[in-house]
Amino acid sequence: MRIPKKYGQSKINKCPFCGVQATFQNPQGLPVCRKHKEFSLDDLRCVCGESLEPCSGKFGPYFRCENCGNINFRKGLEFNEGRINRKKEPEIKTKEKKYDNPRKFEEIKSRASKDNDPKEVTVRSDELDFMYD
Structure with missing residues (x-):
């Protein structure tokens, strides 16, 4: 029994550095994620010993070996798991609020919760104008 392909699932490129879905191409033309856009795969070896x-x-994407010919991209990465050039990833600076005084944080938190306290409204069946207050 043949299982039909689903639209969009037949070809999904993964980043060779982190495994996330690849959306960009590096200078070598290989699919990579946004974080590894400037990274490159260098000094990869085949099973036979050639580059x-x-x-x-x-x-x-695929790899070309002088002796073996064309090699599947996934297999080429499996051969060279330890050799993949994993440079230090650039640190992404995020804006984080740092509270020096923990009491100040609690005060801000309590003020925010006071504004959001729900009001209890009792409605009788003879009052129809409660929605217009």
Whole structure:
């Protein structure tokens, strides 16, 4: 029994550095995520010992070996798991509020909760104008 392909699931490129879905291409033409846009795959070796040259074609990225020929991208990465050039990722600065005084934080939190206290309204059946207050 043949299972039909679902739209959009037949080709999903993953970043070779972190495994997240790839949306960009690095200078070598390989699919990578936004964080690893400037990273490159260098000094990758085949099982036979020759160097692998990263290429990208009609059906996605692949590696070319002088002796073995074309090698699947996934297999080429499996051969070189330890050799992938994992440079230090640039630190992304985030804006975080730092509270020096914990009491000040509690005061701000209590003020916010006072504004959001719900009001209890009792409605009888003979009062129809409660919505217009």
